[in-house]
Amino acid sequence: MRHRIIVLGAGYTGAIAAGRLAKRLRREDVAITLVNAEPDFVERVRMHQLAAGQDLKPRPLSEMFAGTGVEPRLAKVTGVDVDRKTVAVIDANGAEELAYDTLVYALGSGWNAQGVPGTAEHAYEIAGRPGALRLRERLARLDAGQTVVVVGGGLTGLEAATEIAEAHPDLDVALAARGGLGDWLSPKGREHLWTVFGKLGITVHEHAAVTGVEADRVATADGKAIPAAVTVWTTGFAVHPIAKATALEGTGTGQIVVDATMRSVSHPDVYAVGDAARVMGPGDKPLRMSCASGTPTAWRAADAIAARLTGGKLPNAPIRYFNQCISLGRKEGLIQYVTADDRAVQAVLTGRLAAVYKELVCKGAAWGVVNPTLGLPTRRRRVTRERAAAGSAAKALA
Numbered sequence: 001m002r003h004r005i006i007v008l009g010a011g012y013t014g015a016i017a018a019g020r021l022a023k024r025l026r027r028e029d030v031a032i033t034l035v036n037a038e039p040d041f042v043e044r045v046r047m048h049q050l051a052a053g054q055d056l057k058p059r060p061l062s063e064m065f066a067g068t069g070v071e072p073r074l075a076k077v078t079g080v081d082v083d084r085k086t087v088a089v090i091d092a093n094g095a096e097e098l099a100y101d102t103l104v105y106a107l108g109s110g111w112n113a114q115g116v117p118g119t120a121e122h123a124y125e126i127a128g129r130p131g132a133l134r135l136r137e138r139l140a141r142l143d144a145g146q147t148v149v150v151v152g153g154g155l156t157g158l159e160a161a162t163e164i165a166e167a168h169p170d171l172d173v174a175l176a177a178r179g180g181l182g183d184w185l186s187p188k189g190r191e192h193l194w195t196v197f198g199k200l201g202i203t204v205h206e207h208a209a210v211t212g213v214e215a216d217r218v219a220t221a222d223g224k225a226i227p228a229a230v231t232v233w234t235t236g237f238a239v240h241p242i243a244k245a246t247a248l249e250g251t252g253t254g255q256i257v258v259d260a261t262m263r264s265v266s267h268p269d270v271y272a273v274g275d276a277a278r279v280m281g282p283g284d285k286p287l288r289m290s291c292a293s294g295t296p297t298a299w300r301a302a303d304a305i306a307a308r309l310t311g312g313k314l315p316n317a318p319i320r321y322f323n324q325c326i327s328l329g330r331k332e333g334l335i336q337y338v339t340a341d342d343r344a345v346q347a348v349l350t351g352r353l354a355a356v357y358k359e360l361v362c363k364g365a366a367w368g369v370v371n372p373t374l375g376l377p378t379r380r381r382r383v384t385r386e387r388a389a390a391g392s393a394a395k396a397l398a
């Protein structure tokens with residue numbers, strides 16, 4: 001019987017983990033199923049572009065994984081039973097249970113309304129494709145001069161505000177940030193942000209903690225009201241509640257706690273990667289939810305699973321940050337170089353060169369999904385029956 005590996009979620013990290021496992025393990029020894037709710041791979045890092053009106057290249061999972069040894073399965077995951085080692089899914093044919101020997105949990109995250117009143121009813125979000133398409137359609141119907149307020153001064157907020165302002169110069173775009181604009185960046189990085197925001201005519205509301213959203217305005221903690229025909233909510237991401245409903249050890253926010261090999265600290269048959277995983281990075285700080293740090297977690301999980309099944313060496317290359325790549329519309333960008341633990345250093349790259357750099361990073365991220373070993377030669381190894389069984393035994397003893 002083949003060792004059954006189920007990967008939940010075909011975003012950047014799930015798709016990479018599945019593809020990399022298929023490159024490392026002999027096909028006759030493993031059955032790798034990649035479950036995803038949507039038929040396409042979605043370039044989540046481009047959702048602000050989609051919302052602003054650009055069209056993205058369709059990437060059907062069935063084509064991406066044809067002939068790879070990974071079996072894509074179009075279904076929505078509704079639950080995981082880590083004791084019975086099953087996943088509950090629902091698709092067009094109804095509900096079903098899938099049994100696994102090894103599970104890779106990569107369901108990513110969605111938007112985080114943070115319990116602010118009115119967000120669910122009135123705000124738009126761009127954490128996934130349905131939200132981005134809904135905003136796109138709304139923006140196209142606005143009249144010249146109407147105000148779009150982007151709430152959140154993090155990377156997603158900066159990218160969304162500039163993209164919308166560039167694509168819709170007739171609209172009045174504003175950004176509401178809890179702190180100062182780009183206050184974590186280097187002085188040069190901040191200066192460049194102000195220059196680009198000025199050129200695009202974006203109004204900046206600094207130190208504006210938004211406490212409520214209504215149909216035509218947002219309210220701030222200091223009692224102000226900012227007019228908003230459309231409010232775009234970008235204040236961080238929240239993981240889906242599925243993991244929290246399991247016996248897996250998790251954080252209060254629902255991320256799965258994993259060790260250095262991305263293996264659940266409570267259930268050795270389960271691995272978690274990307275936004276869904278709580279991974280400690282350099283400086284003993286948890287990695288932030290990002291494609292930049294999620295991709296190495298997928299490499300590491302796949303390599304660790306393959307090593308444990310075949311008797312190879314466990315991976316231990318450090319996961320670190322190099323830069324924060326921020327698009328500021330299609331013509332401008334900001335590459336902020338950072339320390340290993342993500343703190344800004346003096347060096348930045350700005351202007352058109354930075355825009356090109358960021359575009360190459362996005363293209364590279366999608367390329368990396370179809371080239372999960374980065375084009376390097378790799379050998380598929382035999383799974384030994386004893387090692388495949390060892391995972392289950394470890395579980396029984398745990």
Ligand SMILES: Cc1cc2nc3c(=O)[nH]c(=O)nc-3n(C[C@H](O)[C@H](O)[C@H](O)COP(=O)(O)OP(=O)(O)OC[C@H]3O[C@@H](n4cnc5c(N)ncnc54)[C@H](O)[C@@H]3O)c2cc1C
Pocket residue numbers: 008009010011012013014035036037038042044045046047048075076077078106107108109126127128156159240273274275276289290291292293294325326
């Ligand atoms: C607008 C925007 C810009 C960003 N820009 C950057 C950037 O420049 N750099 C960077 O590093 N990061 C960026 N990010 C963050 C980055 O996109 C995420 O951190 C990354 O996508 C996480 O990867 P993941 O594989 O964990 O999850 P995801 O990419 O979210 O993939 C999760 C997958 O699981 C599927 N799924 C979810 N629930 C279910 C279910 N119940 N059943 C079945 N399938 C399900 C989803 O459809 C999806 O395919 C950006 C995010 C946004 C929204």
